Amino acid sequence: MSKETVDLLLVGASVFTEGGLVDASVGIKDGRIAFISSRDWTPPAAKTVELTGKVLLPGFVDTHVHFRDPGLTYKEDFLTGTRAAAAGGFTCVVDMPNNKPALLTRERFRNKRDDVGTRAIVDFALYAGATNLPEIPGMLEEGAIGVKIFMVSDPKSHYPHDPELFTGDDGVLYDTLTLARDHGAYCAVHPTNQQIFTHESRKRWAAGTTGPKDFMAAYFGENFVGDHTSISTLIAMSEAAKARTHILHVRTEPSIKMIHQASEEGTPVSMEINPKYMLLGEEDMAALGPMSTPYGLPAAQRSRLLEYVKKGWVDVLATDHAPHTREELAPGWQDAWSIPFGNPQLDHASAILLTRVNEGVLTLESLVKVLCENPARLIGAFPRKGAIRAGSDADLVAVDMNRKGVLNDAECQTKVGWSPYSGKAFHGRAVMTISRGDIVMQEGQVTATPGRGRFIPGPAYKPT
């Protein structure tokens, strides 16, 4: 081991290495992990941080966030969004393309990449929008990590996002999958059966029953038939095209089984679950209404999802951080089709997940798989991200598994200033976030220079 002075030495923590938790010191030099060593060996360091009693995990990687930048920055921008990420222990985020204007051309992609980079405080990657097929190769060459496709667009409100990013055409969907494949990239797809959704919606509009629960019933379809028919289509396409397909918003046991089996048989499919499906239930939907939808799954179903995370069948847990103001969601109590859906997640989701670890519902190992290793692999950044290894980026989160308290809106970094988890008790929390060797969050205080976050390019990137 080198006797060279390191920039930062972390001592006292229980460190999550690939061999499990070990009592170790972690030395950081030039933004990378220089060594993981026994606690007795303490080389010279410019700065030493004491982490006794804390667990040091790889920084969390969130492959599904909506930072609203450009175009809807009254809700969030890349500074406030990445600050919320740092607050929750996330050191890498992947932002969705439903901006205004929608990210559908090479020029818009390049402009967004260069502009949001001046505000980011943690590292980031960006999805390209789908449907404008001739522009997809150019966006991938500008560094898009993959292509995001929505299979749903409610004709009444253009839920969920921008109607330009939607395709209801299976031929276009298939061509998008193959285009991304030909550039070494993957497609992330929001699965929905639009025909079932529209059909079921019309029944409820006619009956005048248009609250959040009615919306959910239409959106999922009976016994989640909307999910299952669209996911089986995606699996068939992925298999036929041999195209990497990452299926978003998975929330049922049959969906998990279908995708897992296809993956075991060699089809290049993977799945994402959002913590809100597991952490916000029927009781939250009753209290929060449109601020918690489109979720509110029954308790038994939520428990099953957690079990599948624990047993390692779920590839990625991504927050789908989707901030909206309280004011724009309020009309959803009466007409849930009239509002955009989603809620802010980055500030609080990790505290609730760590609470589930303390309850024994999840393990730290299972959480590191779905929040660190697998998402880093998905975006081709493993083991530079997602692992505590010598040579990896020093992206780390120190968690205090003994910390208890109640989550609240006042501490939120997201621009909209609220979280659906506020008021919930937590047991376990991120207390320090380190991005490439810089402490960007300590005890809830975020201190980092805007623009320090680096862009993580996709596989077809051609620097100009």
Ligand SMILES: [Zn+2]
């Ligand atoms: Zn989303």
